[in-house]
Amino acid sequence: MTQTITLTRPDDWHLHLRDGALMAAVLPHTAREFARAIVMPNLKPPVTTTELAAAYRDRILAALPAGMAFEPLMTLYLTDRTDPAEVVRAKASGFVHGIKLYPAGATTNSDSGVTSLDKVMPALEKMAEIGLPLLVHGEVTDHEIDVFDREATFIDTILAPLLQRLPTLRVVLEHITTRQAAAFVAAAPDNVAATVTAHHLLMNRNAMFTGGIRPHHYCLPVLKREQHRQALVQAVTSGSAKFFLGTDSAPHARHTKEASCGCAGMYTAHAALPLYAEVFDRAGALDKLEAFASFNGPDFYRLPRNTARVTLNRTAWTVPAEYPFGEHTVVPLRAGEEVQWTLAD
Numbered sequence: 001m002t003q004t005i006t007l008t009r010p011d012d013w014h015l016h017l018r019d020g021a022l023m024a025a026v027l028p029h030t031a032r033e034f035a036r037a038i039v040m041p042n043l044k045p046p047v048t049t050t051e052l053a054a055a056y057r058d059r060i061l062a063a064l065p066a067g068m069a070f071e072p073l074m075t076l077y078l079t080d081r082t083d084p085a086e087v088v089r090a091k092a093s094g095f096v097h098g099i100k101l102y103p104a105g106a107t108t109n110s111d112s113g114v115t116s117l118d119k120v121m122p123a124l125e126k127m128a129e130i131g132l133p134l135l136v137h138g139e140v141t142d143h144e145i146d147v148f149d150r151e152a153t154f155i156d157t158i159l160a161p162l163l164q165r166l167p168t169l170r171v172v173l174e175h176i177t178t179r180q181a182a183a184f185v186a187a188a189p190d191n192v193a194a195t196v197t198a199h200h201l202l203m204n205r206n207a208m209f210t211g212g213i214r215p216h217h218y219c220l221p222v223l224k225r226e227q228h229r230q231a232l233v234q235a236v237t238s239g240s241a242k243f244f245l246g247t248d249s250a251p252h253a254r255h256t257k258e259a260s261c262g263c264a265g266m267y268t269a270h271a272a273l274p275l276y277a278e279v280f281d282r283a284g285a286l287d288k289l290e291a292f293a294s295f296n297g298p299d300f301y302r303l304p305r306n307t308a309r310v311t312l313n314r315t316a317w318t319v320p321a322e323y324p325f326g327e328h329t330v331v332p333l334r335a336g337e338e339v340q341w342t343l344a345d
């Protein structure tokens with residue numbers, strides 16, 4: 001049985017760092033494991049311009065502990081009012097690597113998101129023209145539609161028609177959770193890819209109800225049936241270059257999760273690569289982890305692969321019950337439980 005694996009230093013292609021003291025507190029967890037990360041723009045207020053992204057990038061770099069190397073890859077938050085000129089500025093900046101589409105109301109801090117694709121077509125056409133990727137939270141927001149069907153419905157009613165209209169638009173379907181999404185991405189041309197989180201690979205929707213209601217297993221898109229989890233594992237271990245690592249690590253203060261109407265998101269940055277190693281190990285596919293974690297993402301984003309290496313050992317450790325991040329206490333995934341792999345320092 002493999003006891004140690006060494007791979008090219010990976011990147012996280014879907015990360016929520018938040019801002020201020022919480023950002024400074026969670027950043028070292030990510031920087032310890034990943035050389036770069038696509039930093040999501042759903043702050044309050046959202047990062048809607050290249051200028052705001054530059055300032056956010058500066059705050060992240062200023063918060064980086066001395067001696068830690070980490071490159072934030074910035075994104076803009078697409079709104080109904082995003083000007084194609086802003087798309088051009090973003091691409092020209094060299095530090096904005098994508099524009100994020102949040103359907104208005106779909107998830108955390110998404111109220112400023114897009115209310116109709118028609119309103120953003122000029123921006124999307126400019127993105128297709130200059131090759132700036134669209135990163136998509138792929139869920140419809142019609143609450144008449146079952147929460148477990150919102151991703152599949154989004155693909156059928158929004159994403160597939162969009163790609164018909166803009167076939168060269170580069171798209172990352174973020175944090176896919178269903179068999180339908182995995183099949184759609186696998187069958188799509190090379191300009192369409194997907195990120196997959198560790199938690200959607202490790203858990204099915206029963207995890208939200210094990211022994212009682214489990215708010216720390218609630219995220220969006222919501223965990224799905226076991227058959228969908230298995231389809232995700234099959235996709236990420238298939239060797240396809242269209243799937244890559246995106247933790248969607250999304251810290252929320254404990255009191256906002258343990259509530260009668262709790263926030264969506266799981267914090268996994270503390271143990272991200274070890275959690276993915278559990279998935280690939282259980283699937284007998286540890287040999288496929290490096291491409292998923294370290295090659296497919298930079299290749300899609302047309303960035304150089306990292307050259308440094310990281311080592312994972314099959315050594316179990318117990319995750320703290322909570323992380324006291326300044327005025328925020330965050331409960332990590334696997335709080336008080338074991339993770340079977342350890343990232344070697």
Ligand SMILES: NC(=O)N[C@@H](CC(=O)O)C(=O)O
Binds near residue numbers: 137250265
């Ligand atoms: N995934 C989540 O459940 N929440 C994310 C937003 C998102 O990625 O949808 C967050 O920022 O909290």
Ligand SMILES: [Zn+2]
Binds near residue numbers: 107137174175220221
């Ligand atoms: Zn999302």
Ligand SMILES: [Zn+2]
Binds near residue numbers: 014015248250
């Ligand atoms: Zn996210």
